[in-house]
Each structure stands twice: as C-alpha cells, then as structure tokens.
Amino acid sequence: MKHYTVALFDLDGTIIDPKIGIINSVKFALNKMKIEYSQTDTFEKFIGPPLDQSFQNFYSLSESQAKEAVESYRIYYEKKGIEQNHLYQGIKELFEDLVKRNFLLYVATSKPTPFAIDILKHYNISNFFKEIVGSNLDLTRSAKKEIIEYILTKNPNIVKNNCVMIGDRNYDIIGAQNNQIDSIGVLYGYGSYEEIKEVKPIYIAETIDDLRKILL
Numbered sequence: 001m002k003h004y005t006v007a008l009f010d011l012d013g014t015i016i017d018p019k020i021g022i023i024n025s026v027k028f029a030l031n032k033m034k035i036e037y038s039q040t041d042t043f044e045k046f047i048g049p050p051l052d053q054s055f056q057n058f059y060s061l062s063e064s065q066a067k068e069a070v071e072s073y074r075i076y077y078e079k080k081g082i083e084q085n086h087l088y089q090g091i092k093e094l095f096e097d098l099v100k101r102n103f104l105l106y107v108a109t110s111k112p113t114p115f116a117i118d119i120l121k122h123y124n125i126s127n128f129f130k131e132i133v134g135s136n137l138d139l140t141r142s143a144k145k146e147i148i149e150y151i152l153t154k155n156p157n158i159v160k161n162n163c164v165m166i167g168d169r170n171y172d173i174i175g176a177q178n179n180q181i182d183s184i185g186v187l188y189g190y191g192s193y194e195e196i197k198e199v200k201p202i203y204i205a206e207t208i209d210d211l212r213k214i215l216l
Contacts, residue, residue, distance in 0.1 A: 002182065004162055004164045004182070004215060005103060005104065005162045006104045006105075006106070006158050006162055007098065007103055007105050007163075007166060007215065008163065008165045008166065009105065009108065010048075010107075010144075010165075010167030010169070010189075011107055011109035011111055011116055011119070012047050012048065012189075012190075013047055013048060013167070013189025013191070014168050014172075014186055014189055015107070016086065016088065016123075017087075017088060017189075018085040019047065019190075020085065021077060021080070021084030022043065022046055022081065024076060024080065025073045025077040027043070028072060028076035029055075029072035029073040030069070033072060035059055035069075037059070044190055047189075048110070048168070048171055050143065051110075051142075052066040052069075052142070055069040067139065070139065074112075077115065082115060085119070087123050088208060090212075094212050095128040098215060105130060106130055106131050108134075108148050108165065108172075109147070110134065110144060111134045111135065112134050112136070113132060113134035113135065113136070114134075116132050131155075133151050134147065135147070143171075143175065144171045144174070144176075145175040148179045148181070149178075149179055160179075160181050164181065164182045164183060164184055164215075165182070167184075167185065167189075167191075168185070168186045168187070168196075169190065170191060173196065173201045176201075183202055184202065184204070184214060184215075185197075185203070186204075186211060187206045187207075188208065
C-alpha cells in the first residue's frame with residue numbers, strides 16, 4: 001500500500017455529515033424565491049457540488065437566479081445550518097493519529113472558506129489542518145479542481161506523488177486526477193459505490209476504519 005505524507009480532505013460527507021443543515025438551507029432558499037419543489041425531492045444531491053451549479057442544474061435557474069438562491073441559502077446556513085451537522089465517528093481520532101505520524105493535512109472543500117473554518121472551529125479540529133481552503137464568497141474557485149490546484153500552487157514543496165485527496169463524491173476524485181494526485185473515495189458519505197467506482201480512485205474506503213488502514 002502506498003505511503004502518503006500529505007492528505008487533502010473534503011469536508012461535507014467526509015469529515016462531517018451536513019445533511020440536515022444543507023437540506024434546510026436549500027428549502028429556505030427555494031421558499032424565499034417562491035420556487036416550488038416536491039416533498040419527494042432528494043436534496044442530498046446538493047451535498048458536494050458547487051451550490052450555484054446545483055441550483056441551475058436541479059431547478060433550471062439562470063446564473064443570476066442561482067446567485068440569488070445562494071445568497072438566500074447562506075442566510076439560513078450562517079444562522080442555523082452551520083450547526084445542523086455532526087462529525088463522523090472516529091474522524092477526529094484519525095486526524096490525531098495522522099498528525100502524530102507527521103502528516104500535513106489540508107481541507108479542500110467547495111463550501112465557502114469562512115463557513116468551513118467556523119465549522120471546524122466549532123468541533124475543535126481546525127488545529128489539525130495546515131490550511132482550510134474552500135470557495136470564495138463571490139462563487140469563484142468553487143470547483144474541486146481549482147481548490148486542489150490552489151493548495152498545490154501555494155505549497156510548492158508538496159510532492160504530488162506523496163499527496164492524496166480524500167472525498168465522498170466523484171468531484172473529489174476527478175479534481176485530484178486533474179491535478180495529477182492520487183485519490184481515495186469514501187463510501188460512508190453521500191456518493192454511491194457506482195459513482196465512486198466509475199471515476200476510478202486509487203483506493204475505496206467503505207468506513208473510516210478502512211480509511212485509517214489505507215493512510216496508516
């Protein structure tokens with residue numbers, strides 16, 4: 001099994017389970033804009049991709065409408081949704097052990113950087129990470145490819161061969177491949193086995209214990 005020294009972690013679906021906060025924030029935004037939705041809608045599809053793209057793809061909003069929806073989403077998320085999530089069991093202990101083994105840890109998320117920082121501080125785990133990198137509030141740098149590229153460019157001492165991206169959606173794996181680094185797809189989040197397998201990560205981890213075995 002390959003030895004890594006640098007690990008980039010997705011946030012939603014990898015470090016935290018954000019389901020309730022994201023669903024409530026999406027509903028708030030749709031209600032605010034008077035957009036009809038079905039009670040059977042699967043709002044979990046919003047977990048992972050950039051928000052503005054999701055509003056455009058799933059509710060056929062224009063670019064300007066999607067930006068307005070994101071603004072409404074953030075109103076709820078910043079006040080309530082940011083606390084409507086929880087850490088996956090065992091992830092904090094994994095970070096502790098990785099840091100003890102001198103891993104350099106980063107967060108690479110499509111969530112806006114200030115929100116990601118607040119969440120990780122709320123759970124007292126922000127100190128494990130050398131840097132927490134997300135999207136900009138103006139919706140730029142929201143693609144996972146761009147976020148990973150930003151981390152690698154800002155830290156030229158990172159050897160790509162020793163670096164791995166860990167995430168639960170195909171966006172994480174594709175973003176890693178676009179930056180020529182390895183990836184681990186995790187199945188305890190919101191991406192299906194079929195979704196992850198199709199994009200061919202180097203490893204697939206069903207549980208955090210599996211992830212621990214791969215990394216350590």
